[in-house]
Amino acid sequence: MATSFKSIFRDYLSEIKKQLAAMGERPEYRSSLNGNGQEVPDTGETLRANSEKLNRLLTERRYAESYGPDWRDLRISKLGWTVPEYERQVVTKYQSLVESGYKEALFSWDNGELSGLNKNQAIGSSMDGYARVGLKEWAKINEISEGRLSSLLQVNRRQYYLDGSRNYSIPNVVVGRGSLILDASMTDKTFTGTPQVRNFLENSPHMYGRSFIVQPMAIGGSYEVRDYRSNYRLTVPAFEGAQLPGRYGYKGRGSK
Numbered sequence: 001m002a003t004s005f006k007s008i009f010r011d012y013l014s015e016i017k018k019q020l021a022a023m024g025e026r027p028e029y030r031s032s033l034n035g036n037g038q039e040v041p042d043t044g045e046t047l048r049a050n051s052e053k054l055n056r057l058l059t060e061r062r063y064a065e066s067y068g069p070d071w072r073d074l075r076i077s078k079l080g081w082t083v084p085e086y087e088r089q090v091v092t093k094y095q096s097l098v099e100s101g102y103k104e105a106l107f108s109w110d111n112g113e114l115s116g117l118n119k120n121q122a123i124g125s126s127m128d129g130y131a132r133v134g135l136k137e138w139a140k141i142n143e144i145s146e147g148r149l150s151s152l153l154q155v156n157r158r159q160y161y162l163d164g165s166r167n168y169s170i171p172n173v174v175v176g177r178g179s180l181i182l183d184a185s186m187t188d189k190t191f192t193g194t195p196q197v198r199n200f201l202e203n204s205p206h207m208y209g210r211s212f213i214v215q216p217m218a219i220g221g222s223y224e225v226r227d228y229r230s231n232y233r234l235t236v237p238a239f240e241g242a243q244l245p246g247r248y249g250y251k252g253r254g255s256k
Contacts, residue, residue, distance in 0.1 A: 006043060009043045009044060009047050010043060012047060013043065013046060013047045013050065016047070016050045016051055016054055017050065019054055020050065020053070020054055020057075023057060023061075025053070025057060027046075027050050027053075028046065028049045028050055028053060029041065029046050030042045030045035030046045030048075030049055031045075032045065059084075062179045062180075062209070062210070063083050063084075063176075063179075065177070065179050065209075066175075066176030066177045066178065066179035066180070067083050067151075067176055067177070071083045076144065076152060077089075077142040077143055077144050078142055078143040079142065083176075086144075086152075087175055087176070087180060090135075090153065090173070090175050090182075091175075091182065091212075093134075093135065093138055094131060094135055094172075094173055094182050094184075094214060095214055095222060097130065097131040097134040097135060097138075098127060098131050098184045098214050098215070098216055099216050099217065100130065100134075101126065101127035101128070101129070101130030101131045101134070101184075102123065102127045102216035102218065102219075103216075104126070104130060105122070105123040105124075105126035105127045105130070106123055108126065109122060109123055114126055120186045120187065121186075123186060124184075124185070124186035124187075127184060127186070127216075128172065128184055131172070131184055132155055132156055132172065135153075135155050135173065136155050139153055139155075151176065151177050152175075152176065153173070153174070153175060154173070154174040155172070155173055155174075156170055156171075156172060156173075157170065157174065158170055159171060159174065159178065171183050171211075172184050172214075178209065179209040179210065180209070180210055180211075180212075181209070181210070181211040181212070182211075182212050182214050183211070183212070183213055183214065184213075184214045184215070185213050185214070185215060186215070186219065188213070188220070189213050189225060210224060211224065211225045212224050212225070213225055
């Protein structure tokens with residue numbers, strides 16, 4: 001069993017090293033003392049150190065793509081949030097609104113106040129509307145620019161394809177200049193199986209962009225959808241410190 005785990009660690013570390021090399025970065029190495037007091041390579045600590053390094057670099061590059069090279073100096077909203085704080089606030093608020101919208105819609109359905117082709121569709125539409133209105137109100141209260149031309153927040157705005165056509169998708173929430181997309185849903189979505197989500201990622205100009213499906217905890221919770229064309233993957237699927245409850249997994253090629 002120990003050999004099996006070591007093999008998994010080595011394979012995982014090898015993949016991380018490849019990703020770091022593709023970014024022009026060198027891996028780090030860690031060692032520890034064995035039972036004889038000799039210094040030996042520590043695969044577990046080396047894996048942890050390089051995983052943290054890769055996640056940090058990918059996050060910083062995503063911030064730079066979306067907010068500009070001076071993102072560390074940027075302050076957002078009347079409360080003066082940093083970029084990481086701002087994104088955590090948006091993600092946490094949107095998840096909260098989706099949860100509340102779902103509960104209200106479920107109550108309305110059970111009391112015969114909603115109609116639709118089916119229960120999921122009716123509840124999902126009501127939940128989307130609740131979260132959309134709530135997030136716009138929240139942005140206004142906090143003096144965050146929201147609109148089609150905003151570089152901070154776009155709620156249910158058209159995102160035109162990169163091929164120059166007039167085709168477009170409409171994500172529920174686009175944060176920054178598009179490197180973070182949040183989409184509320186009552187159903188599971190995957191990169192290969194859901195054209196809508198695939199369009200979000202394939203038509204993003206950001207190499208390090210991320211897309212999350214935001215679901216109520218009652219039906220599974222939120223998760224990330226990854227674009228498998230990219231060489232860049234976060235090794236830890238959870239969003240950076242945001243309160244996104246749920247699976248913290250991802251849906252990609254071959255996912256059901």
